[in-house]
Amino acid sequence: MHFQLQVFVTVVEKKNFSRAAEALNLTQPAVSQQIHSLEDHYGVKLFERNSKRVEMTRAGEILYQYAAQILNLHQEAHQAINDLMGLVTGKLSIGASLTIGEYVLPKLLSVFTKQFPDVEASVSIGNTEVIADNTLNNRIDVGLVEGPVNPANLIITPFLEDEMVLIVPSGHNLALLNEVHTTDLTEETFIVREAGSGTRFVVEELFRTLEFHPKREIQFGSTQAIKNAVEAGLGVAFISKWSIQKELKLGTLAYVRMKGHSFPRPFSIIWKKGQFQSRAMKEFVNLTVSSDFLSALEAPMT
The missing domain is CATH 3.40.190.10 (Periplasmic binding protein-like II)
Incomplete structure (x- = not known):
């Protein structure tokens, strides 16, 4: 019964007998056979089938709620026994x-x-x-x-603890400073994430705190792309300190902090x-x- 419930739950989650069979490393007829056995056992139809996908009947929806719990409890029981034996698996x-x-x-x-x-x-x-x-x-x-x-x-x-820091190319004139003021950044191009990005939201909050708005911005779609752009001399950027460890060791980027501000x-x-x-x-x-x-x-x- 446990295996049949596993097959049933997989069909529900994959919404397709073929994909469920692939996930379980079974043939599609084998999956169908297990579902038919469950339907015979409970005396109900569990799925409405069509050429593209399967939909649960009301009986299928009820069984799914319990089947998911049963499989989860079975996994928890197995894990608890392993824990008792001191196994980390x-x-x-x-x-x-x-x-x-x-x-x-x-x-x-x-x-x-x-x-x-x-x-x-x-x-x-x-x-x-x-x-x-x-x-x-x-x-x-x-x-x-x-x-x-x-x-x-x-x-x-x-x-x-993370911190947002200003990164510049290692040969940049600001790289020689430990702290900079917003007046030092007025002519800089800022490399930023695209609109809607969580990192972009954090950086915009940072700009508001500093009461500063970049004169020029270039948008990139990833942190790695931003780092590459700064290394290439396209501009400067605010970025997480944990994302630049390799570049700091290699000496391709430097970081500075804003005078009178920290952004943890x-x-x-x-x-x-x-x-x-x-x-x-x-x-x-x-x-x-x-x-x-x-x-x-x-x-x-x-």
């Missing part, structure tokens, strides 16, 4: 917002997987809002976010209140907030 789904996902999480996962090689980790990247929503809806076990989130139904624990922001780890925490998730959280990992990440900035 199983699957761990992690979501991360863009800057963390690109520049912090790879280092974190490198340390984690060396310590716990039997944990199968999967990662999804999105903006902070998407990661928080996925956490609340049990699509991921734990999230790493760089923006504010609604604390309702979420445990939010800061684990790393916390990176936080989040999970849903009351959710079951596997041993793998507990170990990941513990590592993320540990002083050992923070020391390993410590940037060469003062």
